[in-house]
Amino acid sequence: MSVLLETHGLTAHYGDFQALFGIDAQVRDGERVALIGANGAGKSTFLRAIAGLMRSAPDAIVFDGTAIGSRSPAEIAALGIALVPEGRRLFASLSVEENLSTGSFNGRKGPWTLARVYELFPVLLEKRRASPGSLSGGQQQMVAIGRALLANPRLLLCDEVSLGLAPAVVKDVYAALRRACDAGGVSVVIVEQDIDLARAMSQRAYCFTHGSVSLSGESAALTREAISAAYFGVSA
Amino acid sequence: MNWVDTIVQGTLLGGLYALFAMGLAVIYGVMRQINIAHGDFIVLGAYLSLGIIAATGLHPFLVIPLAAVVFALFGYALQRGVLNHTLGGDILAPLVVTYGLAIVIENVLQQTQSADPRSIKLPVLDTASLPIGGGLAVGVFPLIMFLAAVAVAIALEIVFNRTRLGVAFRAVSDDREMASIVGVRDKRLFGYASAISFAVIAVASVFMGIKFTFTPSLGPNFLLYAFEAIVIGGMGSFWGTLAGGVILGIAQAIGFALNPGWGILAGHLVFLVVLLVRPTGLFARTA
Numbered sequence: 001m002s003v004l005l006e007t008h009g010l011t012a013h014y015g016d017f018q019a020l021f022g023i024d025a026q027v028r029d030g031e032r033v034a035l036i037g038a039n040g041a042g043k044s045t046f047l048r049a050i051a052g053l054m055r056s057a058p059d060a061i062v063f064d065g066t067a068i069g070s071r072s073p074a075e076i077a078a079l080g081i082a083l084v085p086e087g088r089r090l091f092a093s094l095s096v097e098e099n100l101s102t103g104s105f106n107g108r109k110g111p112w113t114l115a116r117v118y119e120l121f122p123v124l125l126e127k128r129r130a131s132p133g134s135l136s137g138g139q140q141q142m143v144a145i146g147r148a149l150l151a152n153p154r155l156l157l158c159d160e161v162s163l164g165l166a167p168a169v170v171k172d173v174y175a176a177l178r179r180a181c182d183a184g185g186v187s188v189v190i191v192e193q194d195i196d197l198a199r200a201m202s203q204r205a206y207c208f209t210h211g212s213v214s215l216s217g218e219s220a221a222l223t224r225e226a227i228s229a230a231y232f233g234v235s236a
Numbered sequence: 237m238n239w240v241d242t243i244v245q246g247t248l249l250g251g252l253y254a255l256f257a258m259g260l261a262v263i264y265g266v267m268r269q270i271n272i273a274h275g276d277f278i279v280l281g282a283y284l285s286l287g288i289i290a291a292t293g294l295h296p297f298l299v300i301p302l303a304a305v306v307f308a309l310f311g312y313a314l315q316r317g318v319l320n321h322t323l324g325g326d327i328l329a330p331l332v333v334t335y336g337l338a339i340v341i342e343n344v345l346q347q348t349q350s351a352d353p354r355s356i357k358l359p360v361l362d363t364a365s366l367p368i369g370g371g372l373a374v375g376v377f378p379l380i381m382f383l384a385a386v387a388v389a390i391a392l393e394i395v396f397n398r399t400r401l402g403v404a405f406r407a408v409s410d411d412r413e414m415a416s417i418v419g420v421r422d423k424r425l426f427g428y429a430s431a432i433s434f435a436v437i438a439v440a441s442v443f444m445g446i447k448f449t450f451t452p453s454l455g456p457n458f459l460l461y462a463f464e465a466i467v468i469g470g471m472g473s474f475w476g477t478l479a480g481g482v483i484l485g486i487a488q489a490i491g492f493a494l495n496p497g498w499g500i501l502a503g504h505l506v507f508l509v510v511l512l513v514r515p516t517g518l519f520a521r522t523a
Contacts, residue, residue, distance in 0.1 A: 051417055077419035085417070091410040093472075098403050105404060106419030147418065 004029050004187050005050065005155055006062045010069075012045050012054040019045040021211045027155065032181070032188045034198035034219060037208035038231060043191045044086055046208070047157045050189075051083045052076040063155070077106035082153035086160045086191075088144040090132040097128040099143050103150030110152025111184055117146040120176055138169035145173070149180055156181060156188045162197065170194075174201055195227055207231060241372050242493045243486055248374065250465075250485025251382030252443055254478040256458050257465035258388055259436035261477045264466070265396075266405045266429040267323060267412075269330050273338035274462055276455030277434070280341050281307060281441025283349055283452075286356055296356050296442055297380075303438040311434025312427045319430065320423045338455060345452030356445035381443045385481065388436055389474040395432070396474075405429060464507040470517020479519055 005027040012020040020042045027033050035043040048054050050061055056069035068076055082103070090099050100117055118125040121142040132140055141161060148156055158177065162170040178201065181188050192198035198205060199219040207215035207222075207230040215222065215230035256278060263269050271277075284306065285299045294302070322329035358377060365373040396402035408415040408422050416422055444450065444458070461484060469480025484503050491502025510518060 053413065053417070072421075073413075073416035074419050074421045077417060083417050085414065089411055089414045091407045091414070093406050093410050094403060098406075101400070101403060102407050102415070102418045102420075105407075105415075151418065 002029050003027070004031075004064055005189075007046075007050075008060055008062070010046070010049060010056060010060045012042070012049050012056065014045075019211050020049065023211075023213055025206055025213065025216075027187050027189060030185045030187055031204065032178075032190060032202045034202035034205040035189060035191045035208060036193075036195055036198050036205060036227065036231070037214075041208035042211040043208050044159055045211075047083060047159050047189065047191060050076075050155075050157060051081060074106070077151060078108065080106075080108055080152065080154035081157065082106075082148035082151035082155070083157045084141075084144045084148045084159060084161060086163065088140050090140055090143055090147075092131070092133060094132070095129050096124055096132055096135070096143055099132055100124070100128075100146045100150055103147040104152075106151050108152040112149045112152050114150070117149060120149075120180055121146060137164050138166070138173060141165060141169075141173055142176075145177060145180075153186060156186050158188060159191045160193065161190070162192060162194060170197070195224070195231075238372075240370070242489045244368075244372065244374055245378070246486035246489025247482050248378035248382045248485070249447075249489060250482030251378075251385035251478075252440070252447055252481070253461045253465045253484050254385040254481025255381075255388060255436065255440035255443060256462040257469070257477045257481055258385075258392060258474055259433040259440065260459075260462045261466050261471065261474065262392065262433040262436065263429055265471060266409050267426050268327075268409075269319065269323060269426075270334070271319075271433070272331055272334040272459065273341060273455070274334075274437070275457065275459030276338045276341040277307075277437050278441045278444055278458045279345065279450055279452060279455045281438045282356065282445035282450055283345060283354070285438075285442045285445055286354060289356065296358055296446060300439055300442050303442060304435040307434040307438035308431040311437075312431040314434075315427045315430035316423065320426055323426070342452050342455060349452060351451050351453070353449040353451050354445075355449040356442065358446045362446070377446065381447065384439060384443060385478060388439060389478045392432070392436075392474045401428065461503070464503065467517055468507055468510045470514075470520025472521030473519065476517060476519030476521070480517065483518070 003026050007023050007025050009022040009024060010020055011022055023046060035046065037043055049056050052071055052073035058070040059067040061069040063079060063081065091102065100114060123139060124142055124146060127135060127139065132143055161173055190198060190201055199222065202219045205219045205222055206213050207227055209230060215226060260271065260274050263271060281303060285303050288294065288299050288302060289296060319330060322333050361377050364376040366376060367373045396405055404420050404425055408420055408425055412422055465480035465484050466477055468483050469476035483506060487506040488499045488503040492499030
């Protein structure tokens with residue numbers, strides 16, 4: 001498998017506060033990678049940096065052979081990186097269908113169309129004229145995922161898709177996400193608080209602690225003990 | 237006072253105020269940018285139209301599309317070249333820059349056009365009227381002016397609610413960062429919004445030039461009417477802005493009918509009452 005995304009010593013700052021301290025990570029073609037770690041460890045910041053929302057050195061982020069660290073979010077979207085952001089961030093004054101359609105603003109053609117998103121999430125078809133505020137949390141998450149899929153991404157970044165959802169809904173949402181990405185060979189980076197879920201969803205995992213990678217490896221090979229040691233920053 | 241006549245006249249005048257306001261509502265709605273020079277651009281547009289008429293001999297109504305295209309291109313360039321650089325940080329920056337523009341425009345016009353009152357002559361139609369029964373008549377020109385405002389409101393509603401461009405406008409207004417993540421090129425989009433705003437300014441300026449006699453110093457008054465119409469109507473729909481303009485026009489007409497000195501004041505009072513009682517405006521769709 002060739003490498004799709006690579007970061008080299010990626011750093012990120014919010015004003016004077018440094019959130020990432022030299023992250024080296026890789027995502028291969030068609031691979032699902034999980035990011036785990038405590039709140040404030042830098043997982044979301046890592047995704048934001050890849051999406052172009054943080055100021056980065058040009059070659060700190062390389063996507064498919066192109067240095068994208070200094071590209072704008074819209075340019076990065078056009079290259080085929082889509083983000084399902086934490087808290088979903090649907091556009092409040094747009095209908096469900098309009099929200100989905102914004103996914104294709106990056107101008108990429110591909111297998112994903114409105115019709116296919118409705119096939120994946122039939123409930124959204126009934127609600128397509130509704131305001132996103134009137135949907136349940138799970139349905140809103142489906143809109144956020146559908147919006148990202150309509151970007152026809154090569155790399156999908158998912159930030160805490162399970163946040164605030166009932167456990168049964170989380171299972172459904174992840175199952176749908178997995179089907180969708182496997183079918184198209186889409187690479188996925190998953191930020192997830194539930195460690196078991198993160199391991200089950202991914203082939204490899206990185207554990208973030210205080211803005212650095214404290215542990216990485218094959219998801220199946222990472223033991224709970226190793227993860228919890230890394231999680232709390234205690235060296236084993 | 238003849239109430240029906242007063243309200244009809246006020247409604248038609250309100251169409252002009254709605255034209256003033258809708259251009260301002262476009263850019264405020266999309267990028268929360270306030271153009272203090274809005275009124276001065278209306279005045280500038282009237283002088284520009286006078287110039288086009290003098291040079292070509294075209295009928296004023298035929299000058300409207302021409303002026304709209306010139307102003308749209310200018311608006312796009314102004315947004316991309318200057319105003320985009322003032323957005324995203326301190327909210328004071330766009331205010332100060334456009335206030336500076338207002339001063340420059342007014343003084344350049346004073347210098348080059350003098351302070352003499354001017355107006356755009358409308359052949360034939362300027363005194364024509366239509367009887368509407370009950371011994372009342374409405375002027376053909378004010379009626380056309382009002383219908384132009386309705387047409388602009390319809391056009392803007394279609395652009396904002398029925399097109400992809402409109403979806404992008406509303407998305408960027410809701411959440412600029414998220415819009416950039418899905419691929420909206422916001423700076424270019426702001427250029428388009430400004431182009432639309434300036435096209436509406438051009439339409440407003442020709443009708444203003446025919447309706448009023450104008451001097452280079454009237455800009456701030458027009459800006460104020462535009463603000464008042466938006467605040468009375470509330471943000472979120474151009475129908476609300478149209479209604480706001482009409483309410484302002486009616487208030488002024490009633491004020492004028494009671495006492496010639498009270499017209500403008502009556503408009504301001506209605507604005508203040510709305511601001512006190514319903515600060516989001518009478519027909520607001522979004523907060």
